[in-house]
Amino acid sequence: MQTFLEHIIDDLTRKGENLLELTYIVPSRRVGVFLTRYIASRYDQPIIQPEILSIEEFVSRESGLEIKPDLEIIPHFYKAYKSVEGVQAESFESFLSWAMTVLQDFNEIDRYIIPTDRFFTYLGNIKELSDSHWSLEANPTKMVSDYLKFWKRLHLYYQALVDECKKIGISYQGLAYRQAHELIMNNASNLKDNYVFLGLNALNTAEENIIKELLDTGKAKIYWDTDQYFLSRPYHEAGNFLNKHFNTWKYFERNSPQFIGDNYSKNKQIHITGASGNLTQVQIAIKKLLELPNNELSETAIILADEKLLIPLINALPSEIEHYNITMGLPLETVGYSSFFKQLVTLYTSMTNNGFYYKDVQALCNTLLFKTVLSKSSNTLQNKIHQENLVVLNKQIIADVVDEPWSKLFEPLNKPNDLVKYALEFITHAKNVLIDQKNKRFELEQLVGIYEVITQIQNLLSDYPEISDYRTVEFLYDKLISSKTLDFIGEPVQGLQIMGLLETRGLDYKNVIMLSVNEGTLPAGKSTNSYIPFDVKKEFELPTYSDKDSVYAYHFYRLLHRVQKASFIFNSDTKSSIGQKEQSRFLVQLINDQENDHQLMIESYEVPNEIHSRELISIDKNDHLINRLKEIAQSGFSPSALTSFVRNPLDFYRQKVLRVDQLEEVEENIEANTMGTIIHSALEELYKPYINQVLKKEHFKLLFKQVDEQLQIAYYKTYNTNQIPTGKNKIIFEVCRKYINKLLQLDLETIEAGSELIIKSLEKDIRAHIDHPELGVIHLRGNVDRIDLYNNQIRIIDYKTGQVKSNQLKIKDANYQDIILNYEYSKAFQVLMYAYLYEKEYGVLPDQAGIISFKNFKEKFIKFSDEQVDNKHQITVEILDQFEKQLFLLLSDIMDPNQPIIEKTV
Structure with missing residues (x-):
């Protein structure tokens, strides 16, 4: 079957065009390689290659501006931004956040x-209207004022950046498009009349207007790669853009579109296979490949919707596949050596005055590059951490193990520039180590790429010496390395072709094998990185996620125009990310489409589930461990520490003995514990002025008005940021507002029902020590969210952002031993411990203890209850005595030097 590019060359030849004097505008450089081959095949002698440009190269040339990657534009953007804001400008680090x-x-x-x-x-x-609950406040906070000012001044930032770019002759992509559009629309008559546009689909407005102008003035021809099947079905998203062009361009009122094929509906073999896991996908792809005749490999493409499968696929290619070409490039962030610098920066991000956190040191030691260069030091250092139970490692501990000069990597450096310098020296040393070894070309290529990325960061740090935050260095590294690839050397038109979906534009294959054809990958889904709201995009006809879905649909179905055999493989593993274990909607459409002559086969491959049993971990209590337990007993056991032991003693060991939870992780989205912190903080500030007062209805009029202000303050304080929450964080921010308002409403309804309510304390730290008959003095501590008087009854209240039900706070059949044997009773244990501590500290029994669950407001205050007594919600001496017995048993288990810490299966 004739390919799309061959058809174009034939048509131009029939029309008497000199193929060598035309300028071809193509979707990608890869199309240009094949187009050159087809043109050369029409001549018997060597030729001078005609001008072939990608659409972006054409735009850049016509604009007179050099298009730079976004990250190279950022320093110029910051300069422009500072010219607008002057001394009020944010730091470069803060500027980078948006x-x-x-x-x-x-x-x-x-x-x-x-x-x-x-x-x-x-x-x-x-923006002002959508955030009216902030902007319409009588006295908006400085943060809100700055937020609204940002949107009002965005145009000034834009214009300053445009002026700066034009002044020095560089451009971000969009500016080049706008400039080329302006120049061509005003001077089209001065352009050559030999342009041929081919294989395009979704066009932005600049491209569309430029092409229409050149067509209308007779300076260009255009060839589309589409099929009658999709054009005759307006509802099919694969034809969305081309149907729009053909129905709205005046050019097509007098000219027929070229070229519309009629191949999609013809006989094709289509296999759809579900694979349980990514490696199984690769195995199936190889199986499908080996079923093809050897003489068809040059007409076969393996297409990776998920580029992360590239290395597993290359490693799995059998020796009989002698010739293959990889067009997509290997993302540098996926190679083994790339993690070294990121882990090094993380080491310094979490550094304290006492030294480095052991988990970060271990992570750095376990990077492939560190182990390659300093294998002996890596093993020795990790053994030392384990044997001496080290949690924090200072410079001297590391210097005793890691040889000079590489112990410099663990100096308490004050500036990121020094860290970058040592990292570059380390990579240079690593290159010298690898050069002396055989068959290390691929590893050396990795190091060259990583060295280039870190050098770019060094240049930025040199330009902006005020950068002192290691998180900014990590941000720059992530951005740079995610956009850099390692290119493979291969014969571009010979043998098996391995590529990404976008590389297939304009190209045809007899056989196609595509992996990761999953919803959420193909198409990619609704996630967008933009501050422009959806309704504003619709208003100004900017592309939304649905338009991007149509782009994916076009590329997917275009592959099937002239294919004879297609195999689509999707990951059916139920452990995949939510939504990504489903086959793509495009496969569902293929299965349900009865209007064609396709031979469809659906199959699945499952990897047998093999349960590998292992012995549960058991840790003897050596002197180091006993001393650490004594430290905890001295500072105070908390309810969460004790219930973590009930759930799994190994968790307790990791979190409390090794102090794994001391490392704070960066949260891109508000996690459940942080959401709780924000809500607790806001409620504390709201109710603080009314402590020890009888709450009145009129108090709540002011309380409801203050919710937004206190919630903002709590958010900014928790995240140490001056940025209004956006995206998913804004959604959860709104959930926090909803929860707080519901709690206020609950208290208001209590008062309206005639009850008296007095808040006695909020976020109250209570402590006590007990004289354990075997262990001596043990300290206990807890933080009670709220203590109040409800109709003169003392209530101990714990807030929970998660779902809690009443059966979690019930003791049945007087089985108090359940609270130390079964983690399902952890909520009962917690509130009883608060009641126990309260009685110890104040000498007074609380009347009730329980939980207010923000996901279960319908149960209001969920009280602890002993189902065996008449007044089941009343905290009594007998109940606390029962609790104390179980508490003593639990502490004995924890502190007993002869009782090892034994892992539980959870």
Whole structure:
């Protein structure tokens, strides 16, 4: 069957065109390689290659600006931003937190030729209206004022960046598109009349207007790669863009679109296979490949919707596949050596005055590059950590193990620049080590790429010496390394072709094998990195996720136009990310489509589940461990520490003995514990002025008004940020608001029902010591969220952001031993311990202890209950005596030097 590119060359030849004098504008450089081959095949002698440009290269040339990657534009953007804000400008580190996303939005605004004055005014007004609960406050906080000012001044930042780029002759992609659009629309008559556009589909406004202008002035021809099947079905997303072009361009009122095929509905073999895991996908792909005749390998493409499968696929290729070409490039962030610098930065991000956290040291030692260069030091250092039960390692401990000069990596460095310098020296040394070894070309290529990335960071740090935060260095590294690839050397038109979906544009294959055809990968889903709200995008006809889905649909179905045999493999592993274990909707459409002559086969491959049993971990209590337990007993056992032992003693050992939980992790999204912190903090500040007062209805009028302000303050304090929450964090921020308002409403309804309510304390630390008959003095501690008087009854209240039900606080049949044997009773244990501590500290029995669950407000205050007594919710001496017996048994188990810590299966 004739390919799309062959058809174009035939058509141009029939029309008498000189193939060598035309300028071809193609979707990608890869199409240009094959196009050159087809053109050369029409001549008997050597030729001078005609001009073939990607659409971006064409735009860049016509704009007169050099398109730079976004991260290279950022320093110029910061300079422009500072020219607007002057001394009020944020630091470069703070600027980075939003600049990349804003620059992407500028790209889109310019590519779609949006009138910037109207757009930015509209966006600022929309932001003010959408956040009216902040902007309409009588006295908005400084943070809210700054937030709204940001949107009002965004146009100034945009214009300053445009001026800065034009002044020095560089451009981000969108600016080049806007400039090329302006120049061509005003001077099309001065351009050559030999352009051929081919294989395009979704066009931004700049591209669309430029092509229409060149077509209307007779300076260009255009060839589309589509099929009658999709054009005749307006509902099919694969034809969305081309149907729009054909129905709205004036050019097509007098000219028929070229080229519309009729191949999709013809006989094809299509196999759809579910595979339980990524490695199984690769195995199936190899199996499908080996079923093909050897002489068809050059007409076969393996397409990876998920580029992470590239290395497993290469490693699995059998020796009989002698010739293959990889077009997609290997993402540098996926190679083994790339983790070294990231772990090194993490080491310093979490560094304290006492030294480095042992987990971070271990993570660095376990990176492939560190082990390659300092294998002996890596093993010795990790053994020392384990044998001496080290939690924090200072410079001297490490220097005793790691040879000079590499112990410098563990100096308490004050500036990121020093760290970058030592990292580059280490990588240079690593290259010298590898050069002396055989067959290390691939590893050396990795090091060269990583060295280039870190050098870029060094240059940025040199330009901005005020950068002192290691997290900023980590951010820069992640951005740079995610955009860098290692290119493979191969014959571009010979043998098996391995590529990503975008590399297939304009190309045809007899056989196609595609992996990771899963929803959430193909198409990618609704996630977008943009500050522009969805409704604003719709208003200004900017692309949304549905448009991007249509792009994926076009590329997927275009592959099937001229294919004879296609195998689609998806990951059916139930352990995959939510939504990504489902086959792509495109496969579902293929299965349900009865209007074609396809031979469809559906199959699945499962890897047998083999249960590998292992012995549960048992840890003897040596002197180091006993001393650490004594430290905990001196500082105070908390309810959470004790219940973690009930759940799994090994968890207790890791969290409390090794102190794994001391390392704070960065949260991109508000996690459950942080959401609880924000809610607790806001409620404390709201109710603090009313402590020891009888709450009145009129108090709540003011309380409800103050919710937003106190919630903002709690959010900023928890995250140490001056940024209004956006995206998923904003959604959960709104959930926090909902929970707080519901709690206030619950208390208000209590008062309206005629009850008296007095809050006695909030976030109260209570401590006690007990004289254990075997262990001596043991200290206990807890933090009670709220203690109040409800109709003169003392209540101990714990807030829970998660779901809690009443049966979790019930003791049945007087089985108090359950609270130390069964983690399901951890909530009962916790509130009883608070009641126990309260009685010890104040000498007064609380009347009730329980939980208010923010996901179960319908049960209001969920009280502890002993189902065997008449007044089952009343805390009594007998109940606390029962609790104390179980507490003593639990502490004996924890502290007994002869009782090892034994892992539980959970």
